[in-house]
Amino acid sequence: MRINPRIIDKxxxxxxxxxxxxxxxxxxxxxxxxxFKGFPNINMEFIFSFPEDMGRHxxxxxSIVGTILIALLSILLAxxxxxxxxxxxxxxxKESRLTKIIRFxxxxxxxxxxxxxxxxxxxFFVIKLKMGWSLLAGVLTLTIMILPTIIRTSEEAxxxxxxxxxxxxxxxxxxxxxxxxxxxxxxxxxGILTGIMLSVGRAVGETAATIFTMGSSLxxxxxxxxxxxxxxxxxxxxxxxxxSMEKAYxxxxxxxxxxxxxxxxxxxxxxxxxxxxx
Amino acid sequence: xxxxxxxxxxxxxxxxxxxxxxxxxxxxxxxxTGFMGPAGSGKSTLISAFNRMIDFEEDVKxxxxxxxxxxxxxxxxxxxxxxxxxIGTVFAVPIPLPRSVFDNIAYGPRLxxxxxxxxxxxxxxxxLKKAFxxxxxKDRLSMSALKLSGGQQQRLCxxxxxxxxxxxxxxxxxxxxxxxxxxAKIEDALNELKKEFTIIxxxxxxxxxxxxxxxxxxxxxxxxxxxxxxxxVFTFPSQKQTEDYISGKFG
Amino acid sequence: xxxxxxxxEFIVKIILTTFAFSSLLFLFLIFSFILFEGLPLFLKxxxxxxxxxxxxxxxxxxxxxxxxxxxxxxxxxxxxxxxAPLGLSCAIYLSEYSGKKMKMFLKPxxxxxxxxxxxxxxxxGVIYIVPIIRNNFGGAGFSLLATSIILGVMILPTIISISFDAxxxxxxxxxxxSFAMGATKWQTIYKxxxxxxxxxxxxSFILGMGxxxxxxxAVIMVAGNALKIPTSILDxxxxxxxxxxxxxxxxxxxxxxxxxxxxxxxxxIIMILNYIANFGIKRRVIK
Numbered sequence: 064m065r066i067n068p069r070i071i072d073k074x075x076x077x078x079x080x081x082x083x084x085x086x087x088x089x090x091x092x093x094x095x096x097x098x099f100k101g102f103p104n105i106n107m108e109f110i111f112s113f114p115e116d117m118g119r120h121x122x123x124x125x126s127i128v129g130t131i132l133i134a135l136l137s138i139l140l141a142x143x144x145x146x147x148x149x150x151x152x153x154x155x156x157k158e159s160r161l162t163k164i165i166r167f168x169x170x171x172x173x174x175x176x177x178x179x180x181x182x183x184x185x186x187f188f189v190i191k192l193k194m195g196w197s198l199l200a201g202v203l204t205l206t207i208m209i210l211p212t213i214i215r216t217s218e219e220a221x222x223x224x225x226x227x228x229x230x231x232x233x234x235x236x237x238x239x240x241x242x243x244x245x246x247x248x249x250x251x252x253x254g255i256l257t258g259i260m261l262s263v264g265r266a267v268g269e270t271a272a273t274i275f276t277m278g279s280s281l282x283x284x285x286x287x288x289x290x291x292x293x294x295x296x297x298x299x300x301x302x303x304x305x306x307s308m309e310k311a312y313x314x315x316x317x318x319x320x321x322x323x324x325x326x327x328x329x330x331x332x333x334x335x336x337x338x339x340x341x
Numbered sequence: 342x343x344x345x346x347x348x349x350x351x352x353x354x355x356x357x358x359x360x361x362x363x364x365x366x367x368x369x370x371x372x373x374t375g376f377m378g379p380a381g382s383g384k385s386t387l388i389s390a391f392n393r394m395i396d397f398e399e400d401v402k403x404x405x406x407x408x409x410x411x412x413x414x415x416x417x418x419x420x421x422x423x424x425x426x427x428i429g430t431v432f433a434v435p436i437p438l439p440r441s442v443f444d445n446i447a448y449g450p451r452l453x454x455x456x457x458x459x460x461x462x463x464x465x466x467x468x469l470k471k472a473f474x475x476x477x478x479k480d481r482l483s484m485s486a487l488k489l490s491g492g493q494q495q496r497l498c499x500x501x502x503x504x505x506x507x508x509x510x511x512x513x514x515x516x517x518x519x520x521x522x523x524x525a526k527i528e529d530a531l532n533e534l535k536k537e538f539t540i541i542x543x544x545x546x547x548x549x550x551x552x553x554x555x556x557x558x559x560x561x562x563x564x565x566x567x568x569x570x571x572x573x574v575f576t577f578p579s580q581k582q583t584e585d586y587i588s589g590k591f592g
Numbered sequence: 593x594x595x596x597x598x599x600x601e602f603i604v605k606i607i608l609t610t611f612a613f614s615s616l617l618f619l620f621l622i623f624s625f626i627l628f629e630g631l632p633l634f635l636k637x638x639x640x641x642x643x644x645x646x647x648x649x650x651x652x653x654x655x656x657x658x659x660x661x662x663x664x665x666x667x668x669x670x671x672x673x674x675x676a677p678l679g680l681s682c683a684i685y686l687s688e689y690s691g692k693k694m695k696m697f698l699k700p701x702x703x704x705x706x707x708x709x710x711x712x713x714x715x716x717g718v719i720y721i722v723p724i725i726r727n728n729f730g731g732a733g734f735s736l737l738a739t740s741i742i743l744g745v746m747i748l749p750t751i752i753s754i755s756f757d758a759x760x761x762x763x764x765x766x767x768x769x770s771f772a773m774g775a776t777k778w779q780t781i782y783k784x785x786x787x788x789x790x791x792x793x794x795x796s797f798i799l800g801m802g803x804x805x806x807x808x809x810a811v812i813m814v815a816g817n818a819l820k821i822p823t824s825i826l827d828x829x830x831x832x833x834x835x836x837x838x839x840x841x842x843x844x845x846x847x848x849x850x851x852x853x854x855x856x857x858x859x860x861i862i863m864i865l866n867y868i869a870n871f872g873i874k875r876r877v878i879k
Binding site for chain 1: 429453498
Binding site for chain 3: 068069071072075076078079080082083085086087089090093096097143144147148150151152155164165168169170171172174175176177178179180181182183185186187191207210211214238239240241264267268269270271274275295298299302303311315318319322323325326327330334
C-alpha cells in the first residue's frame, strides 16, 4: 500500500513544527522554573547584603561585584586584542599562509573547552606566575577564552563595511589607519558590540574556567590579587553542596536574567545592523 | 601653454594583462580635459594612476613616467597621501560617508590637521558654493549626507574633494547615474572650477565631453588613439576609430 | 606632518601584528603548559597504563583513565542521539517551513539556549531529570541517560545554527528544480536539500560532539561520577572533564599530573574533532 505523498507532507510539517516548538518550550520551561522558584526569594536585601553561614543566609553582593569585575576586566583586555586582530586580518594583510595560521589558531582557541582553560589558567597564572587564586588570574584566563568570539564577530562586522567607503576615505588623503579609525570601525561598531555583549554573557555564565583561577572566596574582592566567587560559582556551590535551595534558585534567577538581558540586547543590536545593510 | 600633468610611455599591467599600452599625453593647467572611450579602454585606469589609487588594487605593475608639476609620481619618493591632497577625486557613484553633510566635507581638512571651527566653517561654505550646493545645503549642514538626493550627493562629493584645496580634480564618469538637470548643475560647476583647477573628466558620454571639455582624448583598448582641442577632435577627427566612436557606431 | 603620519602608520601596523599573533601565543602557552604538566606522567607510568588502565587511584600510583575515555564517548554519543534529530528538525523547520516573522522570533530564542549557563542545566537536571529516571527506571538516577539528556539539550544551539546555515546555503534553484519535477515539499527536503547540505550538517554534529565532550559542570552534577565503565544507560559514570574538575582543587604531585594527563587526552580528542569539523565546513564552502 502506498501512502499519499501529500499526507506524508502534512504529517512531516506537523512533526517538524512540534519539534521546533518543543525546543523553544525547553527554553521557556527553564526560564519559568528559575523565575517562579527564584522570584519569591529575591529582594533588595538579597542583592545588596553579604552572605552569612556559607550562603545559607544573607545575600550575594560580593558575588555580584566579583562577576561584574571579572566580566568587565576581561572584556576590557579582550576587546582591543580581538578587534585589533580582526583589523589586522581584514585590512592589513592579504589572504596568505600566515593569515591561515592565525585563523587556525583562533579556531583552535574557540574549540578548547572551558575546563581546559581552567586547567591552563590554574597551572600558568595561579601556580607558575604565583598569582594564587585571584581576580587577576580569572580575568586573564577569561580574556583568552572569549578572545576568539570577539575576533570572529569583529571580522564579520568589518568585512560587511562596503569597500567603497574605504576607497573614498583614501581618495580624501586618509592613511590606512585613519580610514580604519574614522570610517571602518564606526560603521562596524554595532556588529563588534554584538560580539562583545555575547562574550560578556559567556564570561558571566562561566564556571569551570573561573572556579580554578579566581577561586571561591566569599569575601568582597577589593584588589586584583583577591580571590572571589562569581555568581555562577556561588550558585554551583550552593546547589551542589545542598546549602540552600531557596538561595540557589534566587542566585540562578539573577544569573539567568542578567545573561538573557545581555543576549537579548546583543540580538537587538544585531538586527538593527542587518536591517541597516539590507 | 602650461603643462600640469605629463605622461610618458605609461604601461600598466593587471596581473599579466596589459591594460595601458604605452600612453603619452600632456594635460594642461586650468583646462577641462575629457577622456573618452568604451569600457575597457584604459581611461579610468590612467586616472587611478594619477592619484595612485591604483596602489590599492592587487597585482599591478606600472612602467613609464607621470610628472605632475615636473615631479615624477611613479618613481619619485612622493607618497600617496600627500599626492591625494593635491588631487581631488569624484567617483562614478556618489559615495557619501555615513555622517553629516558638514562632516563629509570637513573629513579631508580635518585629516590635514585643521581643527579651528571658523576655518572649517569657511572651508565647508566655500566648497559647497563652488559645487553649486550652498543654497540647498546651508540650513541642512547637520543632516545625514545619506538622506540627500543622488544629484546632491554627487555635488557633495565634488565639494568634499574641493575642501582639500587640491590643484587637480579627477572625475570618473561623475554623471553616469544622474538625471539631465543634476548633470547640468555639475557641468555648470565644472565650467566655473576650471578657472582655479586642472580638471580631467572621464566619460562615456561623448556629448558631454563635446559640451564642456577644452581638450579631448580618445582611448581604445589601452591606447591613446587621438588627442587635441575638443573642437578639432569632434569636427575633424584624424583617425577612423575616433570618428566611428563619436558618431556612435560603437562604444 | 606627513612624515609623522607615516611613522604612526608603521607603529599601528606593528601593534596590530602583535595583537594578531597573540592568539597563536596563547594557543602555544595552553598547549605547552598542559603538555608540560601532563606528559611526564605518560613517560613515568607508561602511555598504555594510563590510556588503557582501568584503575584510577592517583594517590596509590594507578592512573588508568580508560573508563573515563569510554564514558566521555558514551555521553557524547548519547547527547548526539538526543540532540541531532531534534536539532536537525528545528533547522529544517526554521529554513523551510517557518514564516519570516516566526523565524525572527524562533532563531534568537533557540540561540538563547546557548546562553543558559551550564551550571543551570546541571542543576535542573538534578532537580527534575534525575528523580524522573530514578522513579521510573530505577537506579540512582545519576546516570548515562541523565547526562545524555542534559548534554543533548545543551548541544542543540550548535547543531541548529550550523545546520541552519548549511541548509540555507543550498541554492534556491535546487528546490525549484525538484518542485518542477512534481516532488512534494518533504520529498524535496529529503532527497535534495538535506543531501546537498550534508557536509555542513555533519560538521554541526561534530562540533556538537566537541561541545558535549568538553562540557564539565553540568556533567559532574548529573553523572554520578563513578569510576567504572557503565554497562547500562542507568549506570553512573565519570567523564574526562569531570575527573579534572572534581579533583583539581586539592590534587598535588603525581595526582595533579594525572589530571593534566587527563587534560592532554581531552585536548587531543577535541583537536581531532575540530579538525574534522573544519574540514567538513571547508568542503561545503568550496562546493
